[in-house]
Amino acid sequence: MTAADLLPLVLLGAVIGFDTVSFPQAMLARPIVAATLGGALVGSALLGALCGAILECFALETLPVGASRYPEWGSASVVAGAMVGDAHAATVDALLIAVIVALAGAWLGGWSMVQLRSLNARRVRRSQDAIARGDGRVIRNLHLQGLLADLLRGAALTSVLLAIALPLRDVSERASQGLTLSVGRPMLAMVAVAVAVSAVWKHFAGVPYARAIIAVALASSVAWFFLT
Amino acid sequence: MSSPTPALPAHTQLSMLLRLLAIQGSWNYETLIGTGTGFCVEPALRLLPGGRDSPAYRDALARQTQYFNAHPYLAAVAVGALARAELDREPPHQIERYRRALCSPLGSLGDRLVWSAWLPFCSIVALALFALDASPLLIVLGFLALYNAGHLWLLVWGLRTGWRDGLRVAPALGTPLLRQGPTAISRAGAALGGLALPFVFARIAGGGAQDKLMLALVLLGALIAAALLLRLHGRLEGWKAGLLVLSLVAIYSAVRS
Numbered sequence: 280m281t282a283a284d285l286l287p288l289v290l291l292g293a294v295i296g297f298d299t300v301s302f303p304q305a306m307l308a309r310p311i312v313a314a315t316l317g318g319a320l321v322g323s324a325l326l327g328a329l330c331g332a333i334l335e336c337f338a339l340e341t342l343p344v345g346a347s348r349y350p351e352w353g354s355a356s357v358v359a360g361a362m363v364g365d366a367h368a369a370t371v372d373a374l375l376i377a378v379i380v381a382l383a384g385a386w387l388g389g390w391s392m393v394q395l396r397s398l399n400a401r402r403v404r405r406s407q408d409a410i411a412r413g414d415g416r417v418i419r420n421l422h423l424q425g426l427l428a429d430l431l432r433g434a435a436l437t438s439v440l441l442a443i444a445l446p447l448r449d450v451s452e453r454a455s456q457g458l459t460l461s462v463g464r465p466m467l468a469m470v471a472v473a474v475a476v477s478a479v480w481k482h483f484a485g486v487p488y489a490r491a492i493i494a495v496a497l498a499s500s501v502a503w504f505f506l507t
Numbered sequence: 508m509s510s511p512t513p514a515l516p517a518h519t520q521l522s523m524l525l526r527l528l529a530i531q532g533s534w535n536y537e538t539l540i541g542t543g544t545g546f547c548v549e550p551a552l553r554l555l556p557g558g559r560d561s562p563a564y565r566d567a568l569a570r571q572t573q574y575f576n577a578h579p580y581l582a583a584v585a586v587g588a589l590a591r592a593e594l595d596r597e598p599p600h601q602i603e604r605y606r607r608a609l610c611s612p613l614g615s616l617g618d619r620l621v622w623s624a625w626l627p628f629c630s631i632v633a634l635a636l637f638a639l640d641a642s643p644l645l646i647v648l649g650f651l652a653l654y655n656a657g658h659l660w661l662l663v664w665g666l667r668t669g670w671r672d673g674l675r676v677a678p679a680l681g682t683p684l685l686r687q688g689p690t691a692i693s694r695a696g697a698a699l700g701g702l703a704l705p706f707v708f709a710r711i712a713g714g715g716a717q718d719k720l721m722l723a724l725v726l727l728g729a730l731i732a733a734a735l736l737l738r739l740h741g742r743l744e745g746w747k748a749g750l751l752v753l754s755l756v757a758i759y760s761a762v763r764s
Contacts, residue, residue: 303528304579306626306654311633315643324643332637333711337746339630342622345539345576345614350746375757382750399535403542410542410572413565415549418572422546425533465718465725468711470752472704473732474745475634479700480737482627486693496701497730504705505723 280365280445284321288361289437291320295353296388296433300343301426308353310334310381317360323367327360330374334359334381336471340478351388354433355381358440362448371463376447378467384440395432399425512671513594515551520666522550523586527662530586531579538574540582544589545572547582551590567593570602576610578617580661585609587669588676595673605674612677616685621661624689628696629654635699638706 280288295316299308307313311331318327334356341349359381366373402421403410409417476497483489530543548571555563571593577585585606592602633650641649668679708726736745 300534301529301532304531305651305658306629307651309630309633309650311630311637311650312647315647319643328637328643328646329711332634332707335630335634336707336711337749339627339634340745342618342626344618344622345534345578346536375753379750379753379757382746382753385746386750396535399533400537403533403535403538410545411569413567413569413572415559415564415568418542418545418568419549421542422529422533425535425542426529429532465712465722466756467753468708469725469729469732470749471711472708472726473729473736474749475700475704475707476730476733477736477740477745479627479631479697479704480733481740482623483693483697483700486690486697489694489697492694492697493701496698497705498701500702500705501726504709505719 280321280361284361284365285441287320288317288357288441289434291316292354292357292437292440293430293434295357296351296436297426297430299351299353299388299433300392301429308351308356310338310352310356310359313353313356314360314363314381317357318364319360321361321364323364326363326366326368326373330360330363330377330381331356333374333378333467333471336475336478337382338385339475340481348393349389350382350385351392351436352381352385354388354436355384355440358384358437358444361441362444365448371467373448374467375463376444378471380440380444380447384436384443387439388436391432391436395425395428398428515590515670516554519550519554523547523590523666524583524662526550527579527583527586527666530582538572539576540579541573541575544575544582544586547586548590548593552593554594566599570599570606573603573606575606577613578621580621580658581613581617581665583662583665584669584676584680585613587666587671588673589669591670591673597674601674612680616680619689620685620692621657624692624696625657626654628692628699629657631696631700631703634707635703638703638710640710 295308295313298305311328314331314334315324315327318324318330334352338352343349359377362377362380363373402424406417406421480493483493526547530540530547533542534540545568549568552564552567553559555561555567557563571589575585589602589606592605629650632653633646636646636649669676672679705726708729709722712722712725736748
């Protein structure tokens with residue numbers, strides 16, 4: 280990753296983070312999209328997609344329900360996808376550190392969204408009189424300021440994560456020297472898919488017959504995979 | 508015979524639709540999407556007698572910018588209905604009461620249909636495409652096209668239905684899509700999730716045929732770990748557990764090397 284890659288990554292992270300809640304909420308911020316785009320920006324969409332799939336397994340568990348506090352996957356996934364894409368190979372060290380950075384970054388992103396929402400509340404409180412008068416200009420500006428603030432939040436978060444991630448690339452080799460490729464990737468898969476399977480169960484098990492459907496589908500798939 | 512629905516100018520509809528994509532832009536813990544709702548209804552309010560900044564416009568906009576909570580996509584129903592109510596000059600107290608009454612159904616229906624069913628289903632479709640070795644372009648475009656077909660349809664349907672029915676929009680929320688859609692989509696998601704996730708595992712793990720026994724054991728480990736996470740439901744989120752486990756692995760590996 281060169282200096283020339285950083286600005287486009289920050290811009291991409293800003294736009295993707297913006298999509299999480301503000302505009303247009305088209306799910307560009309889902310890890311499988313964001314990480315793929317991050318990887319593509321530094322030269323490997325394929326590696327970005329691999330990283331994105333791992334993160335998507337984790338993100339499957341979290342729902343962006345209004346007032347609840349949830350991780351902000353978008354900006355963090357852009358950085359993670361770029362880290363793996365920059366490695367130009369699906370090495371264990373690149374994947375492991377990228378996934379850790381993304382999970383921690385998503386947590387930080389969720390915290391940043393709470394701060395932004397508190398800032399929005401303070402602005403609304405200050406403008407209560409104008410809102411009560413139906414001042415269109417003030418109401419429009421309040422909303423646009425909220426949008427701009429979220430865009431800047433995404434940019435700031437992406438910048439912070441890149442600042443953390445870039446030096447980590449140099450130490451990441453040591454972090455996985457005890458792990459060979461044949462152990463490291465299955466281990467990553469195990470952790471990610473464990474979360475995904477539990478998420479599928481949690482989301483759908485309350486629907487009639489869904490538990491049986493999951494169990495039969497899982498059993499069939501496992502059997503087919505290992506017998507063919 | 509009921510009177511025909513008055514037409515909302517096309518540019519006003521388009522403006523409201525575009526604004527609906529940004530309804531959560533000023534989300535906050537006090538008014539939630541109140542400001543956003545006012546922002547979305549505002550283009551229609553310019554059609555009130557006296558136009559922009561008239562007393563009627565200001566009163567209506569002040570009403571529509573108060574606290575409001577709904578799923579961001581189904582809020583389109585409210586935006587259409589409340590715009591119609593304002594332009595029909597319905598009594599203000601009735602509009603305010605109806606506005607409060609819309610929060611709960613539009614929130615719960617949207618959460619059930621979109622967050623708990625449609626989004627996980629589309630996410631699993633993307634993972635299935637990944638497992639099938641689809642190109643990154645196909646994975647990304649396939650997911651976005653599928654998800655947003657539902658997203659945009661809900662916005663357009665919601666705005667039009669709300670405008671058409673005004674304060675009598677409640678029966679439209681009983682449409683089969685909103686009532687039975689979540690169940691059907693959830694069952695499809697359950698089936699696809701069960702089928703796809705072992706293959707997602709294999710693709711991430713990247714093992715060859717000679718490693719199948721090891722992969723089988725690790726996959727079994729994943730299923731056991733999933734069961735453990737379900738037992739801990741509410742006490743520990745899976746992604747946080749994953750962060751902890753992977754961080755410990757990284758630290759252990761670095762110390763060992």
